[in-house]
Amino acid sequence: MRLSSVIAGLSAAAVAFQGVAYAVQGPAKSLLRPPGAQGEADFSARCIKCGKCMEACPYLALSPAPGDQGIAAGTPMVDARAQACRLCEDFPCVEACPTNALRGIEGRSDVRMGTAVIDEDLCIAFQGMRCEVCYRTCPLIDQAISIDYRLREGDAIHSLFAPVIDEEQCVGCGLCVERCVVDEPDVAIRIKTDAEHPRTGA
Structure with missing residues (x-):
């Protein structure tokens, strides 16, 4: 043999x-x-x-x-x-x-490793501070992640630069997680694996 x-x-x-x-x-x-x-x-x-x-x-x-x-x-x-x-x-x-x-x-x-999920309570962009780190580091910029420019609710002067994930385009590489500037008590973005959130056709 x-x-x-x-x-x-x-x-x-x-x-x-x-x-x-x-x-x-x-x-x-x-x-x-x-x-x-x-x-x-x-x-x-x-x-x-x-x-x-x-x-x-x-x-x-x-x-x-x-x-x-x-x-x-x-x-x-x-x-x-x-x-x-x-x-x-x-x-x-x-x-x-x-x-x-x-x-x-x-x-x-x-690639279908998972999907990025943003915790709006932790993300400083949703608190009114300008931060585009996850957006700028994404290898699929303007596809998997984009910025939603809008006025803050109840605030006619200041804008939000809110990151938005396209679940169909995000491949879950995790670069946004690695580079997130928030680390207390946890990062403001994480990857939800397809074991947690199966994607159609994955």
Whole structure:
């Protein structure tokens, strides 16, 4: 029997085992997955924790999920606040994946990591201060995020420069989260993963 056949058989067995484990334990807790993940159930069934995508990432944006994530521990995730995904044009993480846990990405518009959500109570732009950091840092500026210029309610003098997320265009890379200037008590923007908020056609 060829070595390649043995490896292929072991990989298939690993994928099957991961799928059973996922079904028993349930989805990981809102982990932000790399580009090319096709939903948490599919990703968890296919990922064999080989680390090749993490090695391939030129920005070190991928890290293993911590031990408290159960069966998902060791699988690749993005901590957007620490180091967001840069949406590389050639997507080396997807290219490096040997099991197709990451797949189907030809351009940035194909990525579906999640959706940015703004907490208007924490965002300083909604408090009347001008801040366009999330808007300016977005790789899909004026598509995934835009600025709504309007007068403050009950204030005829001052304007709001309010960031607005287009849920259909946002790919969830997390750059807005990494660069957000608010950090107390929490950042004013976060990524809601598709495990939390599945998107039609994702």
